Amino acid sequence: MAVMVEWWGGRDLRSMLPRVFFEHFCSTSLVAEHDDEPVGFLVGFVCPDHPGEAYVHFAGVHPAWRRAGLGAELYGRFFALAADHGCTVVRAVTAPVNKGSVAFHRRLGFRLLPGADEVDGLPVSVDPGPYGEHLVHFERRLDGEGGGG
Ligand SMILES: CC(C)(COP(=O)(O)OP(=O)(O)OC[C@H]1O[C@@H](n2cnc3c(N)ncnc32)[C@H](O)[C@@H]1OP(=O)(O)O)[C@@H](O)C(=O)NCCC(=O)NCCS
Numbered sequence: 001m002a003v004m005v006e007w008w009g010g011r012d013l014r015s016m017l018p019r020v021f022f023e024h025f026c027s028t029s030l031v032a033e034h035d036d037e038p039v040g041f042l043v044g045f046v047c048p049d050h051p052g053e054a055y056v057h058f059a060g061v062h063p064a065w066r067r068a069g070l071g072a073e074l075y076g077r078f079f080a081l082a083a084d085h086g087c088t089v090v091r092a093v094t095a096p097v098n099k100g101s102v103a104f105h106r107r108l109g110f111r112l113l114p115g116a117d118e119v120d121g122l123p124v125s126v127d128p129g130p131y132g133e134h135l136v137h138f139e140r141r142l143d144g145e146g147g148g149g
Contacts, residue, residue: 003038007060016129017043017058028054028081030074032061039065042074046085054082056092075108079142088143093135096122102136110138 004014021029025045032040042059056078061071082090092110094101096119106112115123117134124134 003062004060007063013058021045021057025057028078028085030077032070032074034065038062040070040074042078044078044082044090046082046087052086052088054078054085054087054090056090059092071104072108079140083142088141088145090140090142092138092140093127094138096120096124096134096136105138105140108140110140113137113139 001014001017004017005012021043025043028045029043030041031038040059040061042056044054044056044059047053047055056075059071059074061074079090090110092105094105096102102112102122112123115125115134115137117124117126119134122136124136126133127135129135
């Protein structure tokens with residue numbers, strides 16, 4: 001909570017990450033620390049209602065630690081963890097305004113799912129939540145099917 005607003009460039013998304021995530025999804029979430037300070041985290045879970053799917057709810061890296069592979073490392077560990085749970089697909093969403101996140105997910109092999117609408121050339125679906133009015137939906141297969149993109 002202490003780092004989120006700064007790490008998200010002033011966007012306050014803290015209400016999207018209530019305590020329940022840290023009580024019920026610890027074993028599928030990750031924190032990277034340096035000198036006992038958090039420098040990165042990923043909160044994810046294996047979907048109880050969608051067999052074979054895992055979901056990254058939030059992931060962030062300290063601004064001073066970016067573009068050094070830490071985000072990719074956190075995702076890579078989550079992919080392995082999800083595969084260990086029998087998952088073949090990882091999903092995530094981001095706001096179209098978050099161009100860095102879109103580029104990052106693409107780089108990691110996520111494909112953008114078709115949306116009902118388009119913002120800045122990105123396929124989006126309407127979501128009235130605090131991320132913004134639209135969301136880009138990503139999918140990354142872990143079984144080599146369907147390719148990246
Ligand atoms: C998105 C985020 C987690 C990426 O973390 P990171 O540690 O900087 O990412 P990495 O260094 O592991 O980058 C992995 C790849 O993505 C690319 N990438 C990362 N950020 C990028 C950006 N802003 N623009 C373009 N490409 C980017 C890297 O160049 C790298 O590609 P490479 O393997 O060719 O070098 C980080 O920028 C962040 O915390 N952003 C704010 C929070 C956020 O938006 N979270 C995601 C939505 S929940």
